[in-house]
Amino acid sequence: MERAERVPQPAPPNGRRLAPLLSLLFPGAGHIYAGRQERGLWIAVTAATLLTLLWWLKFWSLLPALVPFWLWNAWETRTIVQGRRPSTVKLVLSAAIIVYAIGWRVTEIDVQRLAAGAQKIRPFVVSLVRPYYVDREVTYAAFPAPVQVPCGEEPSPPPAGAGSGPTIVPTPACASVGETITVRGEGFPPNVEGELWWENPIGDRVRLRSGGEFVTFVADEQGTFEVKVTVPDVVPRQFQESAQLHTVEARYVRDVGPWRLTETSYLVAQRMGETIAQALMATTWGAIFAVPLSFFAARNLMQFHPLALLVYYLARTALNVLRAIEPLIMAIVFVVWVGLGPFAGVLALTMHSIAALGKLYSEAIESIDPGPIEAITATGANRVQVVWYAVLPQVLPPFVAFTVYRWDINVRMSTIIGFVGGGGIGFLLQQWIRLTDFRSASAAIWAIALVVTVLDFFSRKVRERFV
Amino acid sequence: MLEVRKLTKVYDDGTVALKEVSFTVPDGEFLVIIGLSGSGKSTLLRCINRLIEPTSGQILWDGVDITAAGQEELRRIRRQIGMIFQQFNLVKRHTVLTNVLTGRLGYTSTWRSLLGLWSREDRARAMRNLELVGIADKAHNRADELSGGQQQRVGIARALMQEPKLLLADEPVASLDPATSHSVMKYIEWMNRERGLTVLCSLHFLSLARRYGTRIIALRAGELVFDGRPEEIDDRRFKEIYGDEAIEVEIR
Numbered sequence: 001m002e003r004a005e006r007v008p009q010p011a012p013p014n015g016r017r018l019a020p021l022l023s024l025l026f027p028g029a030g031h032i033y034a035g036r037q038e039r040g041l042w043i044a045v046t047a048a049t050l051l052t053l054l055w056w057l058k059f060w061s062l063l064p065a066l067v068p069f070w071l072w073n074a075w076e077t078r079t080i081v082q083g084r085r086p087s088t089v090k091l092v093l094s095a096a097i098i099v100y101a102i103g104w105r106v107t108e109i110d111v112q113r114l115a116a117g118a119q120k121i122r123p124f125v126v127s128l129v130r131p132y133y134v135d136r137e138v139t140y141a142a143f144p145a146p147v148q149v150p151c152g153e154e155p156s157p158p159p160a161g162a163g164s165g166p167t168i169v170p171t172p173a174c175a176s177v178g179e180t181i182t183v184r185g186e187g188f189p190p191n192v193e194g195e196l197w198w199e200n201p202i203g204d205r206v207r208l209r210s211g212g213e214f215v216t217f218v219a220d221e222q223g224t225f226e227v228k229v230t231v232p233d234v235v236p237r238q239f240q241e242s243a244q245l246h247t248v249e250a251r252y253v254r255d256v257g258p259w260r261l262t263e264t265s266y267l268v269a270q271r272m273g274e275t276i277a278q279a280l281m282a283t284t285w286g287a288i289f290a291v292p293l294s295f296f297a298a299r300n301l302m303q304f305h306p307l308a309l310l311v312y313y314l315a316r317t318a319l320n321v322l323r324a325i326e327p328l329i330m331a332i333v334f335v336v337w338v339g340l341g342p343f344a345g346v347l348a349l350t351m352h353s354i355a356a357l358g359k360l361y362s363e364a365i366e367s368i369d370p371g372p373i374e375a376i377t378a379t380g381a382n383r384v385q386v387v388w389y390a391v392l393p394q395v396l397p398p399f400v401a402f403t404v405y406r407w408d409i410n411v412r413m414s415t416i417i418g419f420v421g422g423g424g425i426g427f428l429l430q431q432w433i434r435l436t437d438f439r440s441a442s443a444a445i446w447a448i449a450l451v452v453t454v455l456d457f458f459s460r461k462v463r464e465r466f467v
Numbered sequence: 468m469l470e471v472r473k474l475t476k477v478y479d480d481g482t483v484a485l486k487e488v489s490f491t492v493p494d495g496e497f498l499v500i501i502g503l504s505g506s507g508k509s510t511l512l513r514c515i516n517r518l519i520e521p522t523s524g525q526i527l528w529d530g531v532d533i534t535a536a537g538q539e540e541l542r543r544i545r546r547q548i549g550m551i552f553q554q555f556n557l558v559k560r561h562t563v564l565t566n567v568l569t570g571r572l573g574y575t576s577t578w579r580s581l582l583g584l585w586s587r588e589d590r591a592r593a594m595r596n597l598e599l600v601g602i603a604d605k606a607h608n609r610a611d612e613l614s615g616g617q618q619q620r621v622g623i624a625r626a627l628m629q630e631p632k633l634l635l636a637d638e639p640v641a642s643l644d645p646a647t648s649h650s651v652m653k654y655i656e657w658m659n660r661e662r663g664l665t666v667l668c669s670l671h672f673l674s675l676a677r678r679y680g681t682r683i684i685a686l687r688a689g690e691l692v693f694d695g696r697p698e699e700i701d702d703r704r705f706k707e708i709y710g711d712e713a714i715e716v717e718i719r
Contacts, residue, residue, distance in 0.1 A: 371556035375622075378516055379629055380546030380573025385580050389569050393560045 016081050023077040027070060030077035043073055043091070050098050057102070065101040069094040127438030131446045132264045137257035143167065144199070144249040147181065148174035149231060152243030166223070168250045174243070177233045184226045185250055188219040194252030196227060200234045201244045208232065208248075217250065264440045267428060268447045274342050275424035276451065278417075279410035281346045286353025287403050293319065293354065294361030295387070301365060319362075322355035327413055331422040342423030349410050349417065357406055364398040365391060401463040408452070408459045415448055468493055469515070469633065469665065474524035476510050476689075484510040486689040487524070492667065494632075497659045499680030499697075500669040503709060506686040508669035512635045515667065516548045517541060528633070546573030549626030549664075551655075553638040555618040559611035563602065563621050566610050567593040570628025589628075596624040600654060616647035623654050634658060636668035640675070652679050673700065673715055 023030030027047035031040030047069070054062060072094040076086045143166050151174035166187040175181045183196065196208040196215045208215040208229050217225040229248065293315055295301055302312035331348035338344050372390040381389065418426020425444055432441040469492040476485040484507045492498050500508045513519040515526055517533060526533040533544055549570075557566045571589045572580055579585075585593075597603040600620035605613060610621060619639060626634060636655060640648035656679055659666045670676045676683055677697040685693035685700075685708040692707055693700065700708075705715060 369556075371552060371554050372558045374513075374518055375550065375552060375556035375625070376558075376569055376572065378518060378545060378548070378550040378635075379570050379625070380542045380544075381569070381580075382542060382577060384577050385572045385575075388581055389561075389572065390558060393558050396560075 019081045020074045020078045024070070024074040027073040030074065031080065034077060034081050036080055039086070046095055047073075050095070050102075053102060057106070059102060059105055062098065062101045062105065065098040068097050123436075124438045124441075127442045128445070129442075130439055131443035132262055132437075132439035133268075133443055134259045134265070135262050136255040136259055138253050139256050140251060140253055141166075142197075142249050142251045143185070144247045145170055145183075146173070146245045147231070147248050148243050149235060149246050150174065150176035150243055166250070168248070170248050175231045177231050177235060180228050180230050181248075182226060182228055183217075183248055183250070184224070185217065185219065186224050188223040188225065188250075188252070189254070190219060190221050190223050192219045192223075192252050192254070193217070194219075194250055196229055197249040197251060198229075198232050198234065199247040199249060200236060201239060201246065202236050204234060204236075205249075206232055206234055262443075264443050268425065268443050271418075271425040271428050271444075272447050272451060275414045275418070275426070275448075276411060278342050278345050278349065278414045278422075278424050279407055282349030282353050282410050282414070283403060283407040285346075285350045286357050286406065287399075289350075289354045290357035290361055291399070293358045294365060295391075297358060297362035298365035300368075300370065301387070301391070315358075316362075319355050319358045322351060323359060325351075327352040328416060328420060331417045331420050335421045340421040340423070345414050345417040345422030345424055348422060349414060352413070353406055353410060356409075357402060360402045361395070361399055364395045364402070368394040397466040400466045404459040404462045408455045411455055412448075412452055468529060469667075470525075470527040471511075471515075472525040472527070474511070474514060474526065475522050476507075476514060476519065477522045484689050485514070485521075485524075485686075488686070488689070488691050489524075490684055490691060490694055492665060494665050495659070495663055497656070497666045497679060497681045498668070499676040499683045500667065500686065501671075501673060501676050501683060501708065502669075502686035507689040508686055509637050510689075511686065512550075512637050512667060512669060515633075515635060516545050516550060542573060546629050547631050548633045548635060549629050549631035550635040550637070551619065551622040551626055551639050553641045555615070555622045555642075557610040557618055557621055557625075559609070561610055562607050563597070563610055563613065564590075564593055564606040566621055567597060567606075567624045567628055570625040573629065592628060593624070596627045597621075599627070600624050614647075615643050616651060619643065619647075619651050620654065623651070623658075627658070631664060634664045634666045634668075636666065638669050638671060641671050648675065655679070673705070 019030035019034045021030070022033050026044065028040040028042070028044030031037070031043060033040075047066075050066060050069075054060065054066075069091075072091060076091060079086050145168045147170050151172075166185060166189075168183055168185045170181050170183050172181060188194075194217050196217065197205055198208050199205045209232075210228075210230060215227060215229055217227045219225045231246075234246075235244070296311050297315040297319055299312055302308040327348045330351050331345060334344040334347040338347065368391060372394065373386055376386045376390040414422065414424045415426040415429065418424040418428070419430045421427065425448060429441055429444040429448075432438070432444065471491070472489050473487045474485050474489070475483075475487055477483050488507075488511065500511065502508050510519055514521045515533065517536075521534055524534070528544070531544070533541070536544055558569070561569075565583075568585050568589060571585065571592075575585070575589070594603060594606065597606055600623055602613070602617050602620055602624075605617065610618065613621065619642075622639075634655070639655065640651050643651060652675060655666060655668060658664045668679070670680075677700070680697050683693065683695065683697050683700065684691060685704075687708055693704060706713065
């Protein structure tokens, strides 16, 4: 058919001019006129489909992208009436332009947004370089000083005597609500950062703000700082009439003691272990079920009888159907079935491993050298003996390689399975991301990366050894 | 005595590999089958132990119809027919000894063979046969560590394990160099002369066929075109078998 088409057909007497014009009017029309009905029909259908798509999606601005296809089809018609062979590749490429233009629009690709949104994930990226594995014990140090509100007859008490530790001095020592006072600190640890708090006569505490932002201080090299604060409106009702003593307080947090592993580290280690164990269970059970299935799904072993061939088709179909279901979906089903936790994840991964390994195993069986099978059969061995002595030795290395590799894959998959409640580290990761505890999430992510890398190295070593 | 009657094989894709081939092989003969690639030599040999199921025709061996045998009977027949192959068909990852021992599978129960519990006599027999073909020192090497000629000798030892009455050799030396070819052919000749085995051997080179065969049959496109003594193949016969374009090359 294709061969016959290549033979140039004589153009109709007046076709040489008319055919390209017809194609320009509507793609493919000229082809049909020039006797290339099949090609013309394909082109016409393509053009109609593309136009319909544009109309349906209201993407009229993309019409210019159709021009190359339109023009090329007309040019091609000219080639055909001249008796030369048209280039299908160029035709398809010209049609691809519009397809890609539509695809770009439909998927809302927006490079500008990619750049503009980058800063939104800053907290996460910053946390990535600071995984929350270790921290130190902290102490809270607070240094108070009295402030009279408002200024009145009673004399301001003398400022606290300058001792050895840090002190703060508010100036002036009295003010009304809404007025600004200066707080000066001395004797603080160099470069320490801290917060300022306010306590009213009945012991209510607020953290001081300035224009909505919390007031903070940073001590200089000498351990001194100066901050302006506004007296907050926290005067209790019963004291509205008289002047009272309030307290302004400088606080800072200091790391003391040795570095120690965080709770996060313990959790990550525990759940990572759970994930590895999950993958191990799923791979083992998957392999145990996949091995016998794969022999039934190997065509070269099942051709001896029509009934065996039927079993082959059944096994193959079962594997394909099972493989088509994403493990994530299986996990959701098993979470309902056996409840939240690692067991559901194991079941989901097992089902997927059976399908994936079964297919890989059966393909390994199908690609073995038939020679030894022939030779062993010729000695009078029965079918079981043939499989044991001629098939197994040949498929064992690929089986081992595939299985170890599957374990590796299952570790990666079980992190995702955890997101839907299938246990393992994914469960924690998902929680931390939702709590915006990005430093803990980062700890989990690095742990996954480490384990996957180590397993990958290990599985490669095993595969190299066995092939 | 082996009797092939009107043996025909048509493959599923419609290829006619054998067309009503008939011949008789008396016990103790060294029958060489010659012919071009694709002329049906391999199919013919494989029909005899039914590695390939014939489409029609009969194969009688000492009066027993092989083509009519059931699965169990067929296995009993197969274990008396040794076979060696162009590609040796050893299990590469197994040791030479295990490869030789597989020749006894037809005589060993399934569970014993799955556990690798070969009998003492079988092990002794395997070592004897390896000594016979001169590679006893390689018994514990992996089969794929051996050279081509050595691998074919393992194949011969494996066939000897069956204590066969008939040997099918499918182009046993086509993958070997000339010198090695002769050493392998001499082992086959020895089995024929000293052990009294009937040999059916397909060969590419007419010179080898003339040197070792006591009788030659020739296939062309699945049909028997010659059946006679080696010296009867003259220039005219040669062209009949191999076509007008062919030139005879010698292997010494």
